[in-house]
Amino acid sequence: MMEITEGSHAVAEAVRLCRPQVVSAYPITPQTHIVEALADFVANGKLDAEYITVENELSALSACVGASAAGSRTYSATTSQGLLLMTEVVFNAAGMRLPIVMSIANRAVGAPLSIWNDMQDSISLRDAGWLQFYAEDNQEATDLHFLAYKVAESKEIQLPVFVCFDGFILSHTYEPIDMLLQEQVDQYLPKFDPAEKLDAKDPISFGMYATPEYYLEFRYEMDQAQKRAKDVIAKAGKEFGTMFGRDYSALTVGYLLDDAETVIVAMGSVCGTVKDAIDEMRAAGKKVGLLKIRVFRPFPSEEIAKALSKVKRVAVLDKNISLGAKGGATAIEVRDAMYGSMIPVKGYVLGLGGRDIRKKDIKEIVSLCENGIGDQFYGLRKELI
Secondary structure: OEEEEEHHHHHHHHHHHOOOOEEEEOOOOOOHHHHHHHHHHHHOOOOOOEEEEOOOHHHHHHHHHHHHHOOOOEEEEEOHHHHHHOHHHHHHHHHOOOOOEEEEEEOOOOOOOOOOOOOHHHHOOOOOOOEEEEOOOHHHHHHHHHHHHHHHOOOOOOOOEEEEEEOOOOOOOEEEEEOOOHHHHHHHOOOOOOOOOOOOOOOOOOOOOOOHHHHHHHHHHHHHHHHHHHHHHHHHHHHHHHHHOOOOOOOEEEEOOOOOOEEEEEOOOHHHHHHHHHHHHHHOOOOEEEEEEOEEEOOOHHHHHHHOOOOOEEEEEEOOOOOOOOOOHHHHHHHHHOOOOOOOEEEEEOOHHHOOOOHHHHHHHHHHHHOOOOOEEOOOOHHHO
């Protein structure tokens, strides 16, 4: 069913269709519209769920942890400072192997305070154990929630998932959305059947104390589950494509890669701008392509190495910065994926704090990459430093 709707409202409707039994969230810009809509659904009887009002984000995810451990399908949403306030519980949820799904309306992290978009918040927690999906547009942001529950609740995974989409750029933008019907979602996403749950008749414990003799093995098992998730995502994404015509089996997606000499690697909504810039550069005779990363955790190293094996150079766009390292997190990981290759990988940190990324910026970055210039903050205002 096609409808024009705001990105946040489309995400809220997708979550409603997934039939979460417990929703716990604290409103924070630009995530607020999602949880407002879900609160309305519960209040109006459109969603049969417990909506828990809490005093902050730490409590919000803590409530989800308790509800998930008790055997309920759970959901939360947050951004920026709210996500960082949750950090302790983010690690706990993954370590306890609880399949919670949480939307992240990506926003810059203070200080200085910024309410605008970049990806520093979720990228800062890339090693917390959660799967991380990144949407290019609102259709993808909507559909990835169905996929997230399907993968998280798989018996061979049992890990929580961030579904990330750019704050304001997507969350507050109206786009046509092909929304599934309830019977379609029910066909794709089965009723939640927890692998383990708290039960007084069969008592178990979650997140107990671990001595050095045991802790390492817990982290190893989480790492193995992350790696298994690649195949589970591929299977669940292909099934979604077979049923509804939109295939999400690929962790990375190429655009005009076949003959590309320069390839841009990026995540999120900037990929749309990159495609428009590539079309104009192609018309001018430049062989440029895009490799979009849809799944950042597990990181698709093998897929990236294969997709980029025949290009001449790579330009990685990062809307985050790994301070003190060589650029942003994506560039660092792409270089690792390309280790042993003679193909140069140049990183560009841009768009931080919501600064515009325009087609002319993409074209200039391609020129810089072609001339071997990279690993820099792009677009610095020299008069301010």
